[in-house]
């Protein structure tokens with residue numbers, strides 16, 4: 026009888042030990058997800074490896090009818106740059122763009138030294154950029170006043186600014202010089218004028234000539 030109860034005791038102990046071991050395994054499985062990086066941590070790690078991390082070139086442009094936009098997109102592609110469209114808070118209508126009308130919005134703005142058309146949206150972390158390719162159409166030989174708004178909205182000191190424009194026929198002329206006073210401490214390089222339908226090769230040739238790849 027004593028022998029039988031000893032065997033039963035051993036069996037009981039074995040059962041208890043098995044139960045404990047199973048519980049241990051369950052705990053380990055429950056811990057595993059906690060050791061997996063959170064979604065936020067994974068996203069941070071991915072951002073650290075994106076090509077834009079430490080990216081230093083921004084193409085910032087305004088375009089009322091799409092010509093400068095097309096050039097800006099080609100330039101951003103060629104330079105591997107980020108791109109920002111300067112969007113007017115109040116869009117320009119066809120009537121606004123009527124340069125034959127002395128009372129049109131654009132005529133009035135260009136004749137008003139203090140005009141600063143409002144911009145919708147902002148460049149995030151402007152401080153990360155070393156070089157700004159600045160694009161705009163020529164309006165009466167000058168940059169549209171919304172470009173002045175843009176220049177007054179950020180601190181460009183220590184940055185290199187390289188202007189480009191599109192026009193019917195006018196050269197870049199004094200349009201860039203007249204904005205230089207709005208970006209104190211910036212280094213302005215010589216700008217370039219493109220025709221409305223500038224080709225990929227034309228824009229790429231210009232971007233390549235700037236030697237920007239060494240700054241990426």
Ligand SMILES: Cc1cc2nc3c(=O)[nH]c(=O)nc-3n(C[C@H](O)[C@H](O)[C@H](O)COP(=O)(O)O)c2cc1C
Pocket residue numbers: 087088089090091092093094122123124131132161162163164165166167191192193194195220221
């Ligand atoms: C209000 C206004 C004024 C313009 N003034 C000039 C000008 O002085 N010289 C010129 O060659 N083209 C002039 N243009 C033509 C634009 O510079 C040209 O079409 C430009 O490529 C437009 O660029 P966007 O499509 O990016 O707005 C003018 C256009 C507008 C709407």
